[in-house]
Amino acid sequence: MTRADNIPAPAVRRLSLYLRQLEVFLAGGKPTVSSRELGQSLGLSAAQVRKDLAYFGQFGHAGIGYRVPELIHRVRRIMGTDKHANVLIVGVGNLGRALMSFRGFTKHGFEVAAAFDKDPSKIGERVPPGEGLLIQPLSAMPAAVRKFSIRLGVLTVPAPAAQSAAEAMVDAGIRAILNFAPVTLQVDPEVAVSSVDIGVHLEQLSFRMNGSVS
Amino acid sequence: MTRADNIPAPAVRRLSLYLRQLEVFLAGGKPTVSSRELGQSLGLSAAQVRKDLAYFGQFGHAGIGYRVPELIHRVRRIMGTDKHANVLIVGVGNLGRALMSFRGFTKHGFEVAAAFDKDPSKIGERVPPGEGLLIQPLSAMPAAVRKFSIRLGVLTVPAPAAQSAAEAMVDAGIRAILNFAPVTLQVDPEVAVSSVDIGVHLEQLSFRMNGSVS
DNA sequence: CACTGTGAACTGTTTCACAGCA
DNA sequence: TGCTGTGAAACAGTTCACAGTG
Numbered sequence: 001m002t003r004a005d006n007i008p009a010p011a012v013r014r015l016s017l018y019l020r021q022l023e024v025f026l027a028g029g030k031p032t033v034s035s036r037e038l039g040q041s042l043g044l045s046a047a048q049v050r051k052d053l054a055y056f057g058q059f060g061h062a063g064i065g066y067r068v069p070e071l072i073h074r075v076r077r078i079m080g081t082d083k084h085a086n087v088l089i090v091g092v093g094n095l096g097r098a099l100m101s102f103r104g105f106t107k108h109g110f111e112v113a114a115a116f117d118k119d120p121s122k123i124g125e126r127v128p129p130g131e132g133l134l135i136q137p138l139s140a141m142p143a144a145v146r147k148f149s150i151r152l153g154v155l156t157v158p159a160p161a162a163q164s165a166a167e168a169m170v171d172a173g174i175r176a177i178l179n180f181a182p183v184t185l186q187v188d189p190e191v192a193v194s195s196v197d198i199g200v201h202l203e204q205l206s207f208r209m210n211g212s213v214s
Numbered sequence: 215m216t217r218a219d220n221i222p223a224p225a226v227r228r229l230s231l232y233l234r235q236l237e238v239f240l241a242g243g244k245p246t247v248s249s250r251e252l253g254q255s256l257g258l259s260a261a262q263v264r265k266d267l268a269y270f271g272q273f274g275h276a277g278i279g280y281r282v283p284e285l286i287h288r289v290r291r292i293m294g295t296d297k298h299a300n301v302l303i304v305g306v307g308n309l310g311r312a313l314m315s316f317r318g319f320t321k322h323g324f325e326v327a328a329a330f331d332k333d334p335s336k337i338g339e340r341v342p343p344g345e346g347l348l349i350q351p352l353s354a355m356p357a358a359v360r361k362f363s364i365r366l367g368v369l370t371v372p373a374p375a376a377q378s379a380a381e382a383m384v385d386a387g388i389r390a391i392l393n394f395a396p397v398t399l400q401v402d403p404e405v406a407v408s409s410v411d412i413g414v415h416l417e418q419l420s421f422r423m424n425g426s427v428s
Numbered sequence: 429c430a431c432t433g434t435g436a437a438c439t440g441t442t443t444c445a446c447a448g449c450a
Numbered sequence: 451t452g453c454t455g456t457g458a459a460a461c462a463g464t465t466c467a468c469a470g471t472g
Contacts, residue, residue, distance in 0.1 A: 008440070010440095011441090013414070013418065015417075015421075016411075016413070016417045017414065019417070020396055020411070020413070021398070034452085034454090035454075036453090041398065042398050047445095048442065048443080050454060050455065050456090051442080051443090051456080053455095054454085054455055058454085058455075059454095060453075060455075061449095061450075061453080061454075062448075062449045062452080062454050062455090063449070063452050063454080065452085065453065065454080066454090079421050080423065081420050085420070094312040094315050094316065095312045097308075099412075101308050104396070104416070105416070107413060108416050108417060108420075109420075110416060152420070175423050176422065178412075182234055184235070184255065192418075192419050192422035194415045194419050196415060197230075198318050198392075199234070199318045199322050200234070201392055201408045202295075202318070202322050202324060202366070202392065203230045203233070204230060204406075204408050205366055205390040205392060206294040206295050206299070206366070206390075207229075207293050207294060208390065209365060209366065209389050209390045209406055210294040222463060222464095224463070248430080248431065248432090249432075259464080259465070261464075261467095262463095264431095265433085265465090267432095268432085272432085272433075274433075275471090275472075276430080276433090276470075276471040277429070277430050277431045277472055278431065279431065279432080280432090
């Protein structure tokens with residue numbers, strides 16, 4: 001079940017926010033939560049929360065609300081983050097290095113299992129130095145994807161290298177790309193792409209700050 | 215003019231993408247671009263591009279399309295990224311350090327003018343070491359905001375510290391926050407907030423990869 | 429003639445309001 | 451009573467199709 005069709009994309013995006021907030025309630029020892037409380041903590045209406053959750057199943061209990069641990073478990077299952085998965089990183093610059101030490105991967109069931117770069121001077125290096133992961137050339141990607149059953153790749157190369165790096169990832173067997181390069185990747189629509197462009201975020205804030213100018 | 219009201223939020227988001235792509239065309243020496251070409255390069259329809267741009271003014275030329283340098287100039291002006299602005303960073307962990315060396319700020323007219331952290335062992339340190347920016351305590355924020363006329367702040371502290379750090383930023387005079395903490399910040403609605411949650415992006419990809427599961 | 433700008437039709441999303449249930 | 455789940459209504463965003471223009 002849980003057809004991804006029919007479900008509005010914005011509802012899927014919010015599901016992640018519900019999960020994140022539910023974990024806060026769990027840590028606070030709250031056994032159940034109402035759609036009103038959950039919505040309020042995220043700046044959403046109660047109706048929105050109920051409708052979103054209802055797309056994925058019947059999780060609530062009339063008169064009670066949603067049982068926090070139960071709902072967390074079920075949302076994790078829907079997201080597919082209830083099981084461990086390996087990821088790889090392509091591009092070991094400032095941001096790539098920062099992400100290699102990012103705790104959030106573990107929190108969501110992911111582990112960085114391999115790292116790649118085009119620059120020969122970085123290949124063979126370990127990040128973090130000493131005990132860390134070995135930086136490998138892009139040519140080693142297909143073998144790593146097979147060895148660690150990797151389906152998701154993080155792309156942190158400079159803009160001009162992004163499209164060709166993405167193609168190398170897809171050729172190596174990657175099925176989903178988290179793209180930090182400020183580029184619209186042209187890849188097979190079967191491959192899921194999610195982009196984080198910090199420049200775009202800065203511009204949005206600049207626009208909203210200036211409100212409206214002549 | 216250019217009322218921010220009336221204009222759909224998704225259109226404003228896409229305006230940044232248009233600008234990014236226009237810069238690619240400019241670098242390629244393309245003097246004009248049609249809504250069809252611009253849309254195709256971003257995976258959008260021509261009608262979408264025309265309608266989006268028309269919200270902000272009449273930029274096109276019948277029979278010709280849009281003149282690339284002219285449109286870049288006008289979009290930058292609309293975004294408010296045609297003039298220099300200082301920003302500050304709160305939270306000098308892995309991600310904060312990576313962002314302090316991030317070239318994208320300059321590209322969009324921003325400069326990191328000050329950096330803050332709560333951890334006394336980091337205060338007084340320079341990032342990058344030697345010539346870099348001095349890490350200051352949060353108490354120094356109001357003075358820095360005044361001195362450098364800072365309106366935008368980047369928040370890269372751990373989740374539990376995010377809400378209070380955001381409040382300190384707003385109290386210091388910050389008007390827009392780029393938030394990397396996995397938290398929904400509760401601040402005055404006058405303050406613009408844009409959040410980047412890497413965990414949420416990973417989860418979206420996980421969901422879309424699994425397509426639909428039992 | 430190739431193109432934009434735009435009202436009108438359409439599609440998708442959110443909000444409302446209430447029946448049903450523990 | 452307090453709450454969910456859900457059709458129906460309202461709203462928002464996108465696509466269509468074409469008149470207008472250099």
